[in-house]
Amino acid sequence: MSFVEVVNVMMRKMTRQAMIATVLAILAALPAAAQLNEETVEFDEHLGEYVPGDITLRDENGQPVLLSEFVDRPTIVSMVYFECPGICTPLLNEVADILGKSNLDPDKQPFQLMSVSFEPKDTPAMARSKQENYLKLVGRELPEDTWRFFTADQENIDKLTAALGFAYKRAGKEYTHPGGLVILSPDRKIVRYLYGLQFLPFDFQMGVYEASQGAVRPTTARLLNFCFSYDPIGRTYVFNLARVVGTVMLASIVFFIGFLVFATRGRRGKEAVPDGS
Numbered sequence: 001m002s003f004v005e006v007v008n009v010m011m012r013k014m015t016r017q018a019m020i021a022t023v024l025a026i027l028a029a030l031p032a033a034a035q036l037n038e039e040t041v042e043f044d045e046h047l048g049e050y051v052p053g054d055i056t057l058r059d060e061n062g063q064p065v066l067l068s069e070f071v072d073r074p075t076i077v078s079m080v081y082f083e084c085p086g087i088c089t090p091l092l093n094e095v096a097d098i099l100g101k102s103n104l105d106p107d108k109q110p111f112q113l114m115s116v117s118f119e120p121k122d123t124p125a126m127a128r129s130k131q132e133n134y135l136k137l138v139g140r141e142l143p144e145d146t147w148r149f150f151t152a153d154q155e156n157i158d159k160l161t162a163a164l165g166f167a168y169k170r171a172g173k174e175y176t177h178p179g180g181l182v183i184l185s186p187d188r189k190i191v192r193y194l195y196g197l198q199f200l201p202f203d204f205q206m207g208v209y210e211a212s213q214g215a216v217r218p219t220t221a222r223l224l225n226f227c228f229s230y231d232p233i234g235r236t237y238v239f240n241l242a243r244v245v246g247t248v249m250l251a252s253i254v255f256f257i258g259f260l261v262f263a264t265r266g267r268r269g270k271e272a273v274p275d276g277s
Contacts, residue, residue, distance in 0.1 A: 041167040041168055041169055041176050041177055041178055042167060042178050043164070043165050043166060043167070043178055043180060043182075043193055043195070044165035044167060045165055045190075045193055046163065046164065046165045046190050047190055047191070047192075047193070047216050047218070048189065048190065048191075048216045049163070049189070049190055050163075050187070050188050050189050050190070051067065051071075051160070051163040051164065051184060051188040051189075051190065052067070052159060052163055052188075053066065053067050053068025053069075053071075053188060054066070054067070054068065054159075055067040055152075055156050055159050055160050055163075056152070056156050057070075057116060057150040057151070057152045057156065057160075058124055058127075058150060058151045058152060059124065059127070059148065059149075059150060060124055060127045060128035060131050060148070060149055060150075061124060061128070062124040065150065067160075067188065068188070070114070070148075071184055071186065071187075071188050072186055073110040073111055073112055073186050073212075074110070074111040074112075074183065074184070074185065074186065074207070074208045074209075074211035074212050075111070075112050075113070075114055075183070075184040075186075075211070076095075076111070076112070076113045076114070076181050076182075076183050076184075076204070076207065076208070077113075077114050077115075077116065077164065077181065077182040077183070077184060078091060078092065078095060078113070078114075078115045078116070078180075078181050078182075079115075079116055079118055079160075079161065079164065079166045079168075079177070079182075080092065080115055080116070080117060080118075081117045081118055081119035081122060081175060082117050082119065082122045082126040082127070082130055083119070083122070083126075084174070084175070085174060086174065087177075087179045087197060090179075090197045091179050091180075091197050092115065092130075092134055093137065094197055094198055094199060095113065095115075095134075095181070095199075096134050096137040096138045096139075097137075098199050098200075098201055098204050099113075099138045099140075099142070099146075099147070099204075100137075100138045100139035100140055101201050102201035102204050102205055103201070103205065104204060104205055104208060106142065106143060106146050109208060109209070109212070110212075111146075111208045111211075111212075112145065112146055112147070112148065113146065113147040113148070114147075114148050114149075114150060115130070115147070115148070115149045115150070116149075116150045116151075116152065116157075116160060117149075117150065117151045117152070118157050118160075118161060118166075118168060118175070118177075119175070120151075120152070120153055120154045120157060122151045123151060124151055126151070127149035127150060127151055128149070130149045131144070131147065131148065131149045134147060134149075135147060164182050164190070166178070166182075178195070179195070179196055179197050180193060180194055180195040180196060181193070181194040181199070182194075183207040183208070183210075183211050184211060185211045185212070185213075185214045186211070186212070186214075187214070189214060189216070190216075191207075191210055191211045191214065191215060191216045191217060192207050192210060192211070192216070192217045194207065
């Protein structure tokens, strides 16, 4: 007897109520692994959308800078806070390393980077110190205005993070937040997201080129970002087993329900056809 025939025999013995009860029992038996981590904070992609130009930041000298006036070339944005004990430092270190390895030349292909603190208590003096340290870490000569560090008040931080789709939440004296970069075109259009703490020089170069053309590119690492989440205790990205297992189990249940419905309809169709005798 084939598998389908076995299923048909079983379904003949099951009432509709029993089938529903079975499905509900399977759903109720899903472990906590099926729940998506509620503490996870991620980017909510706003590809193709524009960041408002009326956002005001403070530069390394405490001077106000209007975003509409600052973003006039491809711009790589990183959202950090300056006393972050977690992923901010590895992220900025990676950016410095990539800048040192890439062939990007701001004189030949205009571009810039801006690192913005989402901690309103961070000061321009802290931003200036970060700029000096990270420009040295790049390992090659770059104009000082290639990589700028900014602070802002809460109102403007909220505007910028909302426009970028950057989610974060306070965790005690620290913050839980995602790691990644957002690339803007010269007219402040969001054209690409780069996730994680490691990048390829090619990604930077292509991101800058595409931004100069205003070309929006889908995030190919979206699945990878889904499978990994930030661990605020370990202060790193870890494989989210609960999320992956939960998704696989949910997909399996949907497939099983679909199979039952299809098999039931097929059986009923055969029973409805007269045998001609």
